[in-house]
Amino acid sequence: MPQPEHIIKLPLPDPDSLDEATKKYFTICQDKLGMVPNVLSAYTGNIEKFRNFTAFYNKLMLDEEDCNLTKLEREMIAVVVSSANRCYYCLVAHGQAVRELSGDPQLGEMMVMNYRVAELDERTRAMLDFAWKLTEHPHDIGDDDRAALRDVGFAEQDIFDICDTAAFFNYTNRMAHGLDMMPNAEYHGKNR
Numbered sequence: 001m002p003q004p005e006h007i008i009k010l011p012l013p014d015p016d017s018l019d020e021a022t023k024k025y026f027t028i029c030q031d032k033l034g035m036v037p038n039v040l041s042a043y044t045g046n047i048e049k050f051r052n053f054t055a056f057y058n059k060l061m062l063d064e065e066d067c068n069l070t071k072l073e074r075e076m077i078a079v080v081v082s083s084a085n086r087c088y089y090c091l092v093a094h095g096q097a098v099r100e101l102s103g104d105p106q107l108g109e110m111m112v113m114n115y116r117v118a119e120l121d122e123r124t125r126a127m128l129d130f131a132w133k134l135t136e137h138p139h140d141i142g143d144d145d146r147a148a149l150r151d152v153g154f155a156e157q158d159i160f161d162i163c164d165t166a167a168f169f170n171y172t173n174r175m176a177h178g179l180d181m182m183p184n185a186e187y188h189g190k191n192r
Helices: 020-033 038-045 047-062 071-085 088-102 105-117 122-136 143-151 156-179 185-189
Strands: none
Touching: 020 038, 020 047, 038 047, 038 088, 038 156, 047 071, 047 156, 071 088, 071 105, 071 122, 071 156, 088 105, 088 156, 088 185, 122 143, 122 156, 143 156
């Protein structure tokens, strides 16, 4: 049974009516990814927010100069947060990214369903436990939680980046839920 065909449950502008910069960005996505991720289309309802969202996402998830976390670690955080929030869009899209970046389809599925069943090193486990707790019980995060990250080798900037990534996906999960955002169907079959 295929998933619903809508992108979000609100009207979106006609793609032909978008400004040239947005069209160019979508062309780059199409060339690199073979699709325009539906989350990007969803944000075209407000082009200024689209620009802010894409700039922040690209800095957070793709930048390798200002972040010591690997792309895989950031994607794993995205999936664990999305698992806690049961965000269909992000579990499908970022679960695929974990499969691709790790080269391990089983790891992608474990992250989506229950990261605790995966045989992870102590550092990765601590990072994901922190992201889960920050999602489920943010008010309970304290010095001991940050110390646990330091104990496995995370520096102060790394802890900031873990928090930043987890917080971003808590935000995007809520947008996806609120708008009933559907992932691109292409994600389902990739890297299996």
